[in-house]
Amino acid sequence: MREKPSNMRSGALQEGSNPAPWNLLVDLSRQQLAMSAELACAMFRGSEALRKIQQDTAHQASTRYETLAQKLSASCQPADLMALQSELLRVDLQSAGQYWQQLVAAGLQTQKEMMGSVSQMLDSEKNSGVKSALQAIQTIIPPMASSFYVASPGTVDDQHRDS
Secondary structure (H helix, E strand, C coil): CCCCCCCEECCEEECCCCCCHHHHHHHHHHHHHHHHHHHHHHHHHHHHHHHHHHHHHHHHHHHHHHHHHHHHHCCCCHHHHHHHHHHHHHHHHHHHHHHHHHHHHHHHHHHHHHHHHHHHHHHHHHHHCEECHHHHHHHHHHHHHHHHHCCCCCCHHHHHHHC
């Protein structure tokens, strides 16, 4: 037996279809979960990049200070001591600048990936010619909501006006 073609295409609703509201809610939940998963992946990749930058920077500093400790274990002239201190300060300031530049670049890359995911989803909905579940729910809710507030003859509102 062949299955009937579904009204669903690319996870969205075709124009003019009128599925049950709970199907719309399920599809909206699926879309939200998919978007959340994509954003979480981008965030975790960014977190990994930050940790790698921190690890590399800590390793470089450890190596630099280990070399300095070896040089300081031998006796040296005051001028040599001053040169070691100034060199250490220069390299540390340069490393700190690079570290912060790398952190900012990794943060911007993470933001770019996250915004790309959102933009891609919005573009695919816009260009597909189909309604998203959220748009379909928004078109269904106003008529449903107004039906709850329409007062029919003989209701409590009419009785209060008569008194």
